[in-house]
Amino acid sequence: xxxxxxxxxxxxxxxxxxxxxxxxxLSLPVYYLLQTVYSxxxxxxxxxxxxxxxxxxDQIELSLKQLLETEQNRPIAEYQFFNVMTxxxxxxxxxxKFSPLSEMPPKTDIKGVIGFFQINTDGxxxxxxxxxxxxxxxxxxxxxxxxxxxxxxxxxxxxLSIKVANKxxxxxxKLSEALQTKTKAETAVIDQPYVEExxxxxxxxADDMASSIELGKTKKQSPVKLNKRASSSxxxxxxxxxxxxxxxxxxxxxxxxxxxxxxxxxxxxSQQLVAPVAPEQEQQQLILNDRTPPSPSASLINVLSFExxxxxxxxxxxxxxxxxxxxxxxHDNNRYTQGFIVKSEVFLEAITSPLVKASxxxxxxxxxxNALLQNIKISTTxxxxxxxxxxxxxxxxxxxxxxxxPRLAKVPGSILIDLLALSLFFIFLxxxxxxxxxxxxxxxxxxxxxxxISAVSHELxxxxxxxxxxxxxxxxxWVADATKKQNYYDFIFFESExxxxxxxxxLQLARFGRQQHQPxxxxxxxxxxxNRIAPKxxxxxxxxxxxxxIIQAAEIxxxxxxxxxxxxxxxxxxxxxxxxxxxxxKAEIKQIDIGFKFAQNHKNxxxxxxxxxxxxxKNQLKKIFTLFYRPENELTRTTPGTGxxxxxxxxxxxxxxxxxxxxxxxxxxxxxxxxxxK
Numbered sequence: 109x110x111x112x113x114x115x116x117x118x119x120x121x122x123x124x125x126x127x128x129x130x131x132x133x134l135s136l137p138v139y140y141l142l143q144t145v146y147s148x149x150x151x152x153x154x155x156x157x158x159x160x161x162x163x164x165x166d167q168i169e170l171s172l173k174q175l176l177e178t179e180q181n182r183p184i185a186e187y188q189f190f191n192v193m194t195x196x197x198x199x200x201x202x203x204x205k206f207s208p209l210s211e212m213p214p215k216t217d218i219k220g221v222i223g224f225f226q227i228n229t230d231g232x233x234x235x236x237x238x239x240x241x242x243x244x245x246x247x248x249x250x251x252x253x254x255x256x257x258x259x260x261x262x263x264x265x266x267x268l269s270i271k272v273a274n275k276x277x278x279x280x281x282k283l284s285e286a287l288q289t290k291t292k293a294e295t296a297v298i299d300q301p302y303v304e305e306x307x308x309x310x311x312x313x314a315d316d317m318a319s320s321i322e323l324g325k326t327k328k329q330s331p332v333k334l335n336k337r338a339s340s341s342x343x344x345x346x347x348x349x350x351x352x353x354x355x356x357x358x359x360x361x362x363x364x365x366x367x368x369x370x371x372x373x374x375x376x377x378s379q380q381l382v383a384p385v386a387p388e389q390e391q392q393q394l395i396l397n398d399r400t401p402p403s404p405s406a407s408l409i410n411v412l413s414f415e416x417x418x419x420x421x422x423x424x425x426x427x428x429x430x431x432x433x434x435x436x437x438x439h440d441n442n443r444y445t446q447g448f449i450v451k452s453e454v455f456l457e458a459i460t461s462p463l464v465k466a467s468x469x470x471x472x473x474x475x476x477x478n479a480l481l482q483n484i485k486i487s488t489t490x491x492x493x494x495x496x497x498x499x500x501x502x503x504x505x506x507x508x509x510x511x512x513x514p515r516l517a518k519v520p521g522s523i524l525i526d527l528l529a530l531s532l533f534f535i536f537l538x539x540x541x542x543x544x545x546x547x548x549x550x551x552x553x554x555x556x557x558x559x560x561i562s563a564v565s566h567e568l569x570x571x572x573x574x575x576x577x578x579x580x581x582x583x584x585x586w587v588a589d590a591t592k593k594q595n596y597y598d599f600i601f602f603e604s605e606x607x608x609x610x611x612x613x614x615l616q617l618a619r620f621g622r623q624q625h626q627p628x629x630x631x632x633x634x635x636x637x638x639n640r641i642a643p644k645x646x647x648x649x650x651x652x653x654x655x656x657x658i659i660q661a662a663e664i665x666x667x668x669x670x671x672x673x674x675x676x677x678x679x680x681x682x683x684x685x686x687x688x689x690x691x692x693x694k695a696e697i698k699q700i701d702i703g704f705k706f707a708q709n710h711k712n713x714x715x716x717x718x719x720x721x722x723x724x725x726k727n728q729l730k731k732i733f734t735l736f737y738r739p740e741n742e743l744t745r746t747t748p749g750t751g752x753x754x755x756x757x758x759x760x761x762x763x764x765x766x767x768x769x770x771x772x773x774x775x776x777x778x779x780x781x782x783x784x785x786k
Contacts (some may be wrong), residue, residue: 113578114256115567116551116552116554116555117287117556119551120455120548120551121705123544123548123551124544127540127544131539131540135534136342138532142529142779145407145525146519146525147518147522148523149521149522150519153516153519153520153738155753157468157495158495158496160468161469161495161496161511162496164463164464164467164511165390165496165500165511167463168459168460168463168500168509169500169504171459171463172459172504174489174502175218175459176275176433176503179218179433180421180435181360183185183363184361184363184416184418184437184444185207186207186208186209187207187209187234187236189210189236189237189239189240190205190206190207190366191204191207191366192204192205192366194541195311202232204366206240206709207236209224209235209236210236211237212237212253212256212257214236214237214305216448218448218455219452219457219458220450220451220452220453220454220455220688221238221448222260222264222267222430222449222451223260223261223263223264223449224236224445224446224447224448224614225261225442225447225448225449226262226434226445226446227444227445227446228444229442229443229444232318233261233265234672235260235261237257238261242472249502257617262484264449267430267451275647276486282323283381283579300380308365308567309464311644328495329412333441334501338743341780345614358418358420358438359417359735360415360416360417360418361415361416361417362415362416363414363415363416363439368559380451384552400642406433414439415439416438416439417437417438418436418437418438419436419437420435420442421433421434421435421447421503422446423503423506425481425506425742428452428479428481429451429453430450430451431450431455432447433448433449434447435447435505446581449578450483452481453482454486455743456481456482457482457484460472460484464484464486467486468513468514469486469487469512469514470487470492470508470514471483471484471486471487471492471511471512472484472509472510472511472512473509473510473512474509475508475510477506481507484615486516489514489515491515492514493512493515493682494510494511495512496510496511497509497511549762551567552700554598554602556737557736557738559738559751560751560752564610564614566643567607568607570608571604574599574603575600575604578598578599579600582597590624598651601647601740602647602650605647605648606648607681609682611755612679613683613753615753616756616760617752617755621755625759627673627764628674628675629671629672630671630672630673630674631669631762632669632674633668633670634668634670634704634713635660635664637670637677637704637715638660638702638715640656640678640701641658641702642677644678645681645682645685645702648685648689649689652689652693653688653698654698654699655698655699656685656699656700656701656702657699657700657701657702658703659703659704659705660703660704661700661705661706664704664705664706664713668785670713670783671783672764672766672783673760673763673764675761676763676764680757680758681715683753683754683756683757684717686753687703687754687779688700688717688721690780691719691721691722692720692721692722692776694721695722695776697720697775698717698720700717700719700770701716701717702716702720703715703716704716709784711784711785712783712784713782713783714780714781715781715783716778716779716781717778717779718773718776718777719776720775720776721775721776721777722775722776723775723776723777724770724772724777726772729772732754732770733749733755733758733768734755736751736752736755737751737755738751755777759783761781764782765784766781766782766784767781767782769782
């Protein structure tokens with residue numbers, strides 16, 4: 109038995125390792141599969157977010173293109189203070205009107221506009237908000253209005269000067285000195301850096317923006333020399349532009365411009381003839397609201413009409429705060445530069461804010477050569493990563509746009525995968541314990557069967573040896589004393605009875621195992637069943653020092669019948685009495701009570717057998733009905749038995765639709781068989 113217990117522990121240990129290795133091996137492909145699914149979900153979420161970022165950048169580019177398209181299509185003549193006013197019914201000009209750009213602020217859909225400007229072919233710097241005025245000609249503007257517009261001109265020239273100064277630090281002193289002069293000849297020299305700057309921009313654009321803008325040397329020279337040099341250089345630049353016409357398409361436009369000086373003087377004359385002298389503020393409001401003056405004959409004003417070619421708008425960065433958009437107007441191999449300056453922060457914010465309100469991104473960033481231009485925060489997050497980056501399309505090719513997204517705490521769909529992984533983990537864990545428990549039960553069952561075989565062998569061998577010994581002594585006539593003879597006869601009888609009960613239990617257990625037990629149910633009264641118990645257990649009790657008492661319930665009518673199998677019922681009672689004798693053998697009160705009574709609900713009759721022994725431990729009240737189970741340690745137990753008696757009692761009771769249970773008494777234990785009254 110000792111070796112059997114050791115082997116059982118070793119087998120359970122081996123079983124644990126085998127099951128653990130099996131489930132670990134099974135877990136590896138499952139883990140790999142889950143990791144693959146997680147990776148695919150993360151990639152899908154990443155590429156979905158990246159596609160959204162790419163779509164957002166495309167929308168921003170489209171908005172920029174649509175916004176600049178209006179300024180690209182703006183007529184050349186609107187960069188002058190006065191325009192030709194035409195009659196739709198007539199083919200010739202009929203007067204002059206104010207340009208939309210002559211107002212402050214100018215009429216445009218672009219946010220953050222500082223002002224529009226034009227650089228003429230002679231290098232002079234001009235703003236549409238200022239007419240070509242003389243000493244006696246203010247074109248209807250008040251002195252205060254004229255002063256504010258002159259300040260705007262100085263601001264725009266200053267911003268462009270900053271751009272030139274950043275390109276060539278060596279000419280900074282000359283530019284500062286030139287900006288302080290006010291003569292017309294000096295003005296032409298001052299504007300030379302702008303001409304050179306835009307000239308180089310044009311050459312760079314013709315070479316597909318492959319090289320950066322380079323400024324030429326700036327020297328004081330007469331306007332006439334400047335124009336010749338610019339004219340020859342711009343002719344070469346125009347030829348280069350014609351080679352890349354597929355990328356940078358130009359448009360042709362017929363321009364009609366009134367002589368600005370004549371239009372200004374005529375406008376003053378017309379105001380004096382048509383309207384009385386108005387206050388200065390009313391006259392200023394008339395101009396700013398783009399009110400068209402009276403329309404006299406066009407023959408009074410010299411109208412210049414010519415065909416020009418306009419290049420697409422280009423972008424010039426002025427530091428980190430301003431954008432300069434400009435275009436070239438070509439006429440008779442001469443170039444005019446028209447453009448406007450915007451505040452970059454306001455401009456980009458106005459473009460992006462309507463598009464990013466419902467976006468899942470954290471911020472957008474615009475940079476130029478790794479220099480931050482604009483950082484637009486969309487949402488606040490602690491962790492973010494660079495999701496998408498791209499250079500914008502023309503004319504924003506110098507700008508690089510970065511889209512940042514918050515790091516996802518949970519990938520969409522990962523909750524389902526987490527639940528699946530958790531379910532698989534619990535399934536593996538439960539399966540491990542279930543298989544281990546089943547394997548352990550099988551190991552224990554095999555051990556119990558071995559113990560049962562050993563116990564049965566012992567239970568059979570010992571009494572048979574004694575019976576053979578006493579029978580040989582009696583047969584040989586070695587026992588002369590009559591009392592000893594009677595004792596030997598009694599011993600042989602009682603042991604043979606015990607062997608008969610043991611064999612009957614084994615055979616009955618075998619029939620249950622083969623499902624061959626067929627109960628023979630008959631009607632019998634409780635009193636008759638009780639009367640049949642005494643003769644069957646009398647021999648068991650006589651072989652011991654125990655006494656038994658029959659307890660009857662007077663309130664139960666003798667005519668009350670039960671449906672039982674009498675043989676099975678008697679075998680139950682014999683086994684219970686035998687169990688009571690074995691486990692209360694050392695009790696002070698050696699008594700066994702047998703009887704029946706009503707249950708509390710009076711729907712059942714309970715047959716009971718009570719002993720006055722030590723009772724049964726609470727954790728063993730249900731285990732003792734398990735097959736081959738014995739409460740004592742197999743290595744140290746002294747109580748005889750095979751572990752099948754109580755298990756057979758439970759099976760026999762269930763075959764008669766009865767129930768069996770045990771309860772502890774003070775002292776002892778009481779086994780109860782409950783039958784349903786029918």
